[in-house]
Amino acid sequence: MNDRVTVIWAREPIPAGPSVFLAGPTPRDADTPSWRPAAIAAIESHWQGQGPLLVLAPETAGGLRESDYDNQVDWEVDGLDSAGAILFWIPRDIRRLPGFTTNVEFGLYARSGRVVLGCPPDCPNPERNRYLVSTARRYGVPVLETLTDTVTSALAVIGAEPAR
Template identity: 65%
Template sequence: MSITLVWAREPIPTGPSVFLAGPTPRLGGDVESWRPAAVEALAEQWTGPGPLTVLTPESRGGKRAAHYDDQVGWETAARKAATAVLFWIPRDLRTLPGFTTNVEFGLDAGSGRAVLGCPPDCPNPERNRYLIYVAREHGVPVRETLHETATAALALVAAATRHGEL
């Protein structure tokens, strides 16, 4: 089925959606974003009756927000509106530290809409141990590959659909 990609600060539609939470590479750096692979994994697996909206905190065309609060406000609203919040944390303290992601996960862990993906082969997997602990305390699914994390996020979307929450 189809995917509708919504970039940072664009209008947030209603309907089934997944927010892609996790560290964002810095503009002009040499680290590629993991989000295109996440969109691909979601698109491959989505079988819902209509389109799935994927909300990304990255900016269309790399255009940054004029004001920090505009970006943070949009991300907060998008995470709150999302049917599922997919956290992917390929922790690398040098290039993808994810410090903001830690706070966001703490805010969303008890929502019933979060999934946590932490690859064991990332540069600093030991820095994800506490998040994994918190996830388990809150019943958040924990996965080790991006594909499995996408599967878990779509299971939350399917459950919300079955329960008439969408």
């Protein structure tokens, strides 16, 4: 574990400081692995900023889902609003990782100047990301194909942001 990177899990208080929000589809069953641990590991490996970094992960440590939907939504909106960078990683799989909420979140924040979009070309349904990629290009959002490149791009956004 990197002591310069702190993961803030869903519904935990969000402290002030440089942060990246890990936006993208969340597994809906125990058989579907989350992509977020790999993203967190890549962030820990690549973060070279001046101080500590917060990683806002809209999952619960241990994988438990929130029974109060409004609490989860409120936390995610607060996290998205406060994050210095919003990393969208969308390994689209309509059956296991549909990402319908992710589509809405991307649309809401695409023009913020804080978004990067990662869409792996080898995911089960890459054709379902075409509109997001087109929208990203229209608004100057970086579009990447690997999780590591997406992380690097998001960290560059944080490095260019004034402290929030």
